[in-house]
Amino acid sequence: MPPRSLLPPLTPPVMRYCRAERVFLCETCAAQDHRGHELVLLEQERALQEAEQPKVLSAVEDRIDELGASIAQSRRTVALIKNAAVAERERVSQLFAEAAAALHSFQKEVLGFIEEGEATMLGRSQGDLRRQEEQRSRLSRARHDLSQVPEADSVSFLQELLALRLALEEGSGPGPSPPKELSFTKSSQAVRAVRDVLASACAVQWEQLRGQGSDEDGLQKLGSEAEAESQDPDSTNLLDSDVPRDYFLKFAYIVDLDSDTADKFLQLYGTKGVKRVLCPINYPESATRFTHCEQVLGEGALDRGTYYWEVEIIEGWVSVGVMAEGFSPQEPYDRGRLGRNAHSCCLQWNGRNFSVWFHGLEVALPHDFSPTVGVCLEYADRALAFYAVRDGKMSLLRRLKASRPRRSGALASPTDPFQSRLDSHFAELFTHRLKPAFFLESVDAHLQIGPLKKSCITVLKRR
Structure with missing residues (x-):
């Protein structure tokens, strides 16, 4: 074997480049597996790619710069999300703490109200009980002393009998009557209303959060849709038909009559009953007292939300409605009565039929008498709606509300003067805070904030 240095030099194999599949090939592979492909020499392909190299490198530099900017933006977005989440958690935690503090404060106030009412009423009742027990003891002692007087002792007999008579006279007259109302027992109703409102609000807000978490304007859109729905008469069809009374009780509002507004010819029975009388009552002076109309208002003023209360018509002609806070109680009779001005509206029972009044106009209603009337503000x-309440069902008497313009722009009832008056002025009534209002027109008129049982009505009629 010749020495290695004497062997002919090895010739490197010729390499080809397949542009179709972008692979390097020897002559044998190129001839067998890549027939029909565009094959070029390796040096030829390198020369071509070297010419393209500056362009590729420039594109790479541009892309690197773009990715750098995009990465910086993504990092800022990540930081923003984290910081926003931390801040939002802090805000939510603070708001929950404030809500819990408000509920705790309300709980303390309500419990204190119950304790104060219990202490006041217990002190009065226990004092009456103690005086009655002491009187019974004095009468028993005096009777016993009289029985022990000897038959022949006339002086002692007269003395003991006189003592017995005096003891008897000290306790003459009717005993203390039980309280008409335990004021603190309405506390649970108030707390239940707060609980129901809170639960409903939580459910609504949670649905909004779940449905609109990725929409920046989601809450605004929902708010606009809800407002539009509230203005759509079709959205209140439930209130326009016969529905169970329980549906309205979740909006129940406790109405207490304001004695400082009662006309001098109105006799109040606690804070729930009122009757018109012939002889004036010597009420103390009050700037809010009606002077020309036999009217009385409820305490407090209403704004926002939905309120429901019931009234029992016991006797006579009665009007039930609302009046704007601040309406002058010194207005003359023709302008001061419920429904005869732009600051009030009412349902009237005139002994024959129901009717509604607003701004001096009246519309008779084709409904039979119902002693229990529901009012939904x-x-x-x-809107203000009046209902007849019978056997736990609500029948709509009339719902007062301005018409919503139709798509053509025309009003719903252009030929109805009463509806036209509502369309023109009724919405303005709600720019004020409103108060429940009652007008007793006939001399025997008598109503009670209800509902009442028949036994209660019988007792009130005997007063």
Whole structure:
């Protein structure tokens, strides 16, 4: 074997480049597996790619710069999300703490109200009980002393009999009557209303959060849709038909009559009953007292939300409605009565039929008498509805509300003067805070914030 240095030099194999599949090939592979492909020499392909190299490198530099900017933006977005989440958690935690503090404060106030009411009423009742027990003891002692007087002792007999008579006279007259109402027992109703409102609000807000978490304007859109729905008469069809009374009780509002507004010819029975009388009552002077109309208002003023209360018509002609806070109680009779001005509206029972009044116009209603009338004030919807309450069912008597313009722009009832008056002025009534209002027109008129049982009505009629 010749030495290695004497062997002919090895010739490197010729390499080809397949542009179709972008692979390097020897002559044998190129001839067998890549027939029909565009094959070029390796040096030829390198020369071509070297010419393209500056362009590729420039594109790479541009892309690196773009990715750098995009990465910086993504990092800022990540930091923003984290910081926003931390801040939002802090805000939510603070708001929950404030809500819990408000509920705790309300709980303390309500419990204190119950304790104060219990202490006041217990002190009065226990004092009456103690005086009655002491009187019974004195009468028993005096009777016993009289029985022990000897038959022949006339002086002692007269003395003991006189003592017995005096003891008897000290306790003459009717005993203390039980309280008409335990004021603190309405506390649970108030707390239940707060609980129901809170639960409903939580459910609504949670649905909004779940449905609109990725939409920046989601809450605003929902708010606009809800407002539009509240202005749509079709959205209140439930309130326009016969529905169970329990549906309205979740909006129940406790109405207490304000004695400082009662006309001098109105006799109040606690804070729930009122009757018109012939002889004036010597009420103290009050700037809010009606002077020309036999009317009385409820305490407090209403704005926002939905409120429902019931009234029992016991006797006579009665009007039930609402009046704007601040309406002058010194207005003359023709302008001061419920429904005879732009600041009030009412349902009237005149002994023959129901009717509704607003701004001096009246519309008779084709409904039979119902002793129990439900009043539903829908402040957000700017509407006031009156219902006949029978056997746990609500029958709509009339719902007062301005018509919503139709798509053509025309009003719903252009030929109805009463509806036209509502369309023109009724919404303005809701720019004020409103108060429950009652007008007793006939001399025997008598109503009670209800509902009442028949036995209660019988007792009130005997007063």
